[in-house]
Amino acid sequence: MSSTGSDEAATPEEESREGVSQVETETETATATTTETMNLVEAVRNALHTEMARDEHVVVLGEDVAENGGVFRATEGLLESFGDERVVDTPLAESGIVGTAIGLAMTDMRPVAEMQFMGFAYPAFDQLVSHAARMRSRSHGQYTVPMVVRAPYGGGIRAPEHHSESKEAFFVHEPGLKVVVPSTPADAKGLLIASIRDPDPVVFLEPKLVYRAFREDVPTNAYETPLGKAAVKREGSDVTVYTWGAMVHPTLIAADNVADEDGIDVEVVDLRTLSPLDVETVVDSFEKTGRAVVVHEAPKTAGLGAEIAATIQEEALLHQEAPITRVAGYDVPMPLHELEDYYLPQALRIQEGIRETVSF
């Protein structure tokens, strides 16, 4: 059973669980000995491989994850390495996948369930919000659901209907779920490992637009990038742009452009974990710059931008020098691909948002 035995998180006893090899694992700060260059999807695969090798309780399940290696190849090679009891092609049923994953987690397994696309996770919504999120609370800390639900999300790849949405707010709204979004290969690996080891259920959203967009050196060892910690991707003093996932890249471009063209000094914060939010980093940065822009692909209304803006108002109102701007998807259904460039925030719209905020 995933009994915590106390009101405390189960993390300390992790290393002594049966079937968990005692290899040294390092935190982000430790210097890695070797690295390999990987893109984001390869880093996801590498994290899964690393954790499956370390802990025999880790199992991967979902649609087309085994023989086919996942429609984005995120689970490629796992079947060959770990066999069909640990890498499982399920019937086509998301509620079945997440419901059984909860059951597996309750019996001390560490399931990593894949939703083929975020837009197809909705049949599993009931299991996620009514059970995974609340097992700890309902059982008064007796049981937890140490499960990860991975899902590619986001637009920009000319995909068919329902394959491009960005609905992270649905999951962030549910207390008890953690919601994690990497934007780089190294973070993808470290955050996924941390998510698998986390005693609580984690919705792990992978920005598929940048699955293969760029490569970077990724440590080959097992390391955790801590959940709940944002990353300052670029330091600046005039305005902070808060973003995550596939929007980090165009935001950094926009920041460079407004620096060159307008002399605006932009700080860029990649939230990395959307729930629980790293309020400290959000507020610290705002206290420094006094201006904020939030960029997300998701529709503007009730998107995370609203939560961030409200948090800043609550915590740092007296530092505020301009209205907080949201550069977001419009409040319309994600259009088919002909119009998706108009729907998604591009560097163009981000620059515009930055300039407007700074010139207030």
Added chain:
Amino acid sequence: MSTQNEADHHPDGATVHGTTDPIQILDADGTVLSNAEVPDLSDDDLVSMYEDIKLARQFDQRAISLQRQGRIATYAPMTGQEGAQVATGYALDRQDWLLPTYREHAAKYVHGMKLSALLKPLCGLREGYAIPDGVTVMPEYIPIATQIPQATGMAWGEQLQGQTDTAVLCHFGDGATSEGDFHEGLNFAGVFDVPAVFVCNNNQWAISVPREHQTASETIAQKGAAYGIEGVRVDGLDPLAVYAVTHAALQKAKNPADGERRPTLIEAVQYRYGAHTTADDPSTYREEDEAEDWREKDPLDRMRNFLTNEGLLDDDLEAEIDDRIEAQLTDAIESVEGATTHPTTMFDHVYDELPDRLREQQDELESLRKKYGDDAFHEVLE
């Protein structure tokens, strides 16, 4: 309808039909089986059914090549499955509703959609899913199995309003039978006894997952028994058998005999010859030669042989058909290529009336376009 299947004559439906060999009218080379009867279709209808199957196959090839050239987005091919799509379409009356998936291009066409309309969503056009007035085809369903309870609801709605001549037919794959919506939709259909026909295009694969991995049931048709409705297995590569079975199911839906339940689950046993979509590579999960046995029973070849044997098709007519198909495809492609939609149309039809907040967003988009021009939106800034 009469076929070689004993089970077909069995008085009480579901379990017996559901586990038998698939019903056939044509044998693999297109000869009418000795104990089967050709459905009551005119010669013209039989020939045009063939023409539509052929058109579907050509459409598939053109769409795949357009996708390869980057002229359309991801496409779900239907080769091998056109016979079942076309035949179910012929069984429908004009007013009957059709609920297709992303793969039922030919079924949509037969039930009144233009070829050009089939291409529009693939071109990503805003109006891609628009359905012309008077055409009773729902926009395609991409989230698997979600159409099934809706089909039940539409059938129920027609029934409540006394539309006894209208039935609803919905398509889905073998994979869809694993979703909760399949269970819920069929269960409601059984409980409320609605005029619905559920066509499972069992093409043996749900992307990379084979049929036997999808369910431990021996057949999909037998699942009908669990809902108290008839389940029928039919050879999905035999257009005449699919027509006969679907026609009978629709008749029963509208006008059941004493003691008969209206809904039917049809399992059309077939094979997806090609990739799941143009984004899929089947060689990673199945053997190339698996298709061979199925191709022996190819629906297009079977219909051609059948019509030739009946004296309804010769080389001249075949050439005429080919010319017509070519012209139609070329027209359809030309009519959509280069088509564009105004960017602010994404704000249309979200609500009955555009809320102020959306109007502001629409204005904002317009002023950005004015300021920077359209090219700026498509450039990836560095």
